[in-house]
Amino acid sequence: MPFKTKSLLLLLVLAVFSSCQTAHEDHDNEHATEEVTRFEREGSSILKGVKVPAGKSIYFASGMVANPKDATKPDGDREKFGNTYEQSISTLKRIADYLGEEGLGLKDVVAMKVYVAPDPENNNKPDFDAWFKAYAEFFGTEENPNKVARSTIGVFTLANPDLLIEIEVRAVY
Numbered sequence: 001m002p003f004k005t006k007s008l009l010l011l012l013v014l015a016v017f018s019s020c021q022t023a024h025e026d027h028d029n030e031h032a033t034e035e036v037t038r039f040e041r042e043g044s045s046i047l048k049g050v051k052v053p054a055g056k057s058i059y060f061a062s063g064m065v066a067n068p069k070d071a072t073k074p075d076g077d078r079e080k081f082g083n084t085y086e087q088s089i090s091t092l093k094r095i096a097d098y099l100g101e102e103g104l105g106l107k108d109v110v111a112m113k114v115y116v117a118p119d120p121e122n123n124n125k126p127d128f129d130a131w132f133k134a135y136a137e138f139f140g141t142e143e144n145p146n147k148v149a150r151s152t153i154g155v156f157t158l159a160n161p162d163l164l165i166e167i168e169v170r171a172v173y
Contacts, residue, residue: 036110036172038147045132045140046150050110057173059102063115063166065158066090075162084119084127084164088134091167096138099171106138108171112150115166117158126154131165 034053041048052058066087073080081087096106116126131152140147148169158166 038110040147045136045147047147048149050149052110052172059099059104059108059171059173061095061098061169061171063113063168064091064095064098065160065163065166067094077162078121081162081164083121083130084116085130085134087163087165088131088167089137091165092134092138095167095169099169102171102173104171104173105144107144107146108173109139109146109148109169110172111170112148113168114150114152115155115158116152117155117161117164119164127164128152128154 034055036053036056037051039048039050066081067090068080069082069086069090070079082090092106095109099105099108114131116128116131118124119127119130121127122130135150138144158164
């Protein structure tokens with residue numbers, strides 16, 4: 001193949017590649033301006049699901065637990081961390097603080113996994129009602145009308161037996 005033909009062929013390939021790349025970048029820019037879509041579940045405090053458009057950054061938080069309510073109490077003392085409700089409130093506040101460090105807030109949370117351990121004061125069953133009550137104080141409120149896609153899972157135990165709840169969140173910038 002003559003040099004001139006090879007050069008023209010190479011230019012053609014580069015032109016096609018360049019136009020495909022530009023089209024791809026334009027497509028990404030379209031998604032970057034899209035908003036997160038929350039799919040409501042009628043009559044529910046949680047969502048059916050969430051659509052996060054391409055181009056959005058997502059923050060994945062590891063499982064978080066409550067801060068001690070009274071750090072002077074020994075391990076095994078119920079008052080060290082409190083009941084499921086108190087631990088839920090403490091954990092959600094802690095999550096809000098961590099999100100704040102990243103320029104996010106609870107309003108930016110789109111998904112959540114919640115692990116609830118048995119509570120000796122609830123017939124050794126996870127106290128889901130205490131968790132649901134705490135959740136309702138932070139999500140689907142006047143201050144934060146957003147709800148999240150969420151799983152709540154009863155577990156045998158957490159790594160620290162004094163802890164009754166652990167929460168993972170995903171938030172979108």
